[in-house]
Amino acid sequence: MKQSFLNHIKQKNLFARKDKILLAISGGLDSMVMLHLFQECGLNIGVAHVNFQLRGEESDGDENFVKTYCAQSSIPFFTKKFETESYAKQNHLSTQMAARVLRYRWFNEILEDQHFDFVATAHHLNDSIETMLLNFVRGSGLEGWDGIELKNDKVIHPLLFATREQITTYAKENEINWREDRSNASDDYQRNFIRHNVVPLLKELNPSFENSFCESMNKVSGAVELEALGIAHWQEKFQTKKGEQILLNKKGFLQFKNPESVLWNLIKGFGFNFDQCLQLIASLHGQPGKHFSSSKFKITIDREFLIISKHQEELSEVLIEKGQTRAVLGDLKLIIEKLSQKDFKGKLEEAVLNADKLIFPLRWRKWRPGDYFFPLGMNHKKKISDLLIDQKISLTDKENITVLESGNEIVWVVGLRIDDRYKVIDGSCPIAYCQLSTVD
Numbered sequence: 001m002k003q004s005f006l007n008h009i010k011q012k013n014l015f016a017r018k019d020k021i022l023l024a025i026s027g028g029l030d031s032m033v034m035l036h037l038f039q040e041c042g043l044n045i046g047v048a049h050v051n052f053q054l055r056g057e058e059s060d061g062d063e064n065f066v067k068t069y070c071a072q073s074s075i076p077f078f079t080k081k082f083e084t085e086s087y088a089k090q091n092h093l094s095t096q097m098a099a100r101v102l103r104y105r106w107f108n109e110i111l112e113d114q115h116f117d118f119v120a121t122a123h124h125l126n127d128s129i130e131t132m133l134l135n136f137v138r139g140s141g142l143e144g145w146d147g148i149e150l151k152n153d154k155v156i157h158p159l160l161f162a163t164r165e166q167i168t169t170y171a172k173e174n175e176i177n178w179r180e181d182r183s184n185a186s187d188d189y190q191r192n193f194i195r196h197n198v199v200p201l202l203k204e205l206n207p208s209f210e211n212s213f214c215e216s217m218n219k220v221s222g223a224v225e226l227e228a229l230g231i232a233h234w235q236e237k238f239q240t241k242k243g244e245q246i247l248l249n250k251k252g253f254l255q256f257k258n259p260e261s262v263l264w265n266l267i268k269g270f271g272f273n274f275d276q277c278l279q280l281i282a283s284l285h286g287q288p289g290k291h292f293s294s295s296k297f298k299i300t301i302d303r304e305f306l307i308i309s310k311h312q313e314e315l316s317e318v319l320i321e322k323g324q325t326r327a328v329l330g331d332l333k334l335i336i337e338k339l340s341q342k343d344f345k346g347k348l349e350e351a352v353l354n355a356d357k358l359i360f361p362l363r364w365r366k367w368r369p370g371d372y373f374f375p376l377g378m379n380h381k382k383k384i385s386d387l388l389i390d391q392k393i394s395l396t397d398k399e400n401i402t403v404l405e406s407g408n409e410i411v412w413v414v415g416l417r418i419d420d421r422y423k424v425i426d427g428s429c430p431i432a433y434c435q436l437s438t439v440d
Helices: 002-011 029-040 057-073 084-090 095-114 125-137 164-173 190-205 209-238 259-270 274-282 384-390
Strands: 020-024 044-051 077-081 118-120 239-242 245-249 291-293 297-301 305-310 317-320 326-329 332-339 350-354 362-366 402-406 409-413 431-438
Touching (some): 002 029, 020 029, 020 095, 029 057, 125 209, 190 209, 259 297, 326 362, 350 409
Parallel strands (some): 020 118
Antiparallel strands (some): 245 305, 291 297, 332 431, 350 431, 362 402, 402 409
């Protein structure tokens, strides 16, 4: 087992011998075997133990057990108690998720403060198999079928080569003591249900189930890497960025037999589910304007693109008093200066207005259906909705168009065009210079 352990570390390039490794040790069988292997190989280690205070005296017993072992072996020891149930309730998390958040946050603090290179956990092959089966049951994509990652940033899993049976045998042969967590024998947790009920039946079908599954997961890992390359190639060809918006060209889905699955792999990171992808593909070539929302993002079906954008705060309106030089509306900022002359460069983000005609307070608001103005260079009115169509403004961008009003008249469709009635005719009148930008 020791040689297999060293081979696994070398073959998978988990860490270098000179690296300083923080071992996450609970006191259970798996973690105590991992600790023993690291000691036997003479590696540079420290031990971190988390007391989640979920099992009363048993939790305290685990902490004392690991603490005593490290003291006897002269191993640097770090421990911390957490009010896990309180944290879970306050943050609306399950107890298991709360424990995960707390321990990894603390591990990262130790890594930084004590200059460790990696934190190692004692997940083994059977844990990886259980993870894959749970992901399968929950409807995961391909990336959920390759089990636990060997290395995830600063977190490594040096026992993923070993089965639970091999670990138990090694512990008995080397007379390793450990603490038994009674919850491991319960079917209360989904993982335990898989462990006690599903895996034994699969082993009846195939006694070498773990080895076969390990081979399958390795194959899937390669497929996941190829999938990432394929997605990157698709994005290079069909995905563009416009400001904070991401545009997916509809043409990119025409060549696929299962476009909804392709779309899901592209947008799942934004919080969209597979059912929404089915609906999006079904609506892809229908009337533009339909949109779908996740918790933080929305997708709008436009004429040529699917447009991914962040949810915007609902824009209300802002009154700008005389003499006021700065106003903020959502994530937009408007600077207003009264000048005698200005070198105007004609940018859409700038407007030069006849200051004598402005009636304060000015009103800066989101445009509304029915709004109209007299576009610069025209002597008749035009609906703003028609201007936006002429300018080929996307449906998503239309939602963020604002106007600046003087009295009840629109003087500037902000970022697009001023009203002809408020233009500066000659250099004799004072100028109101307006400049639009985003909030820093």
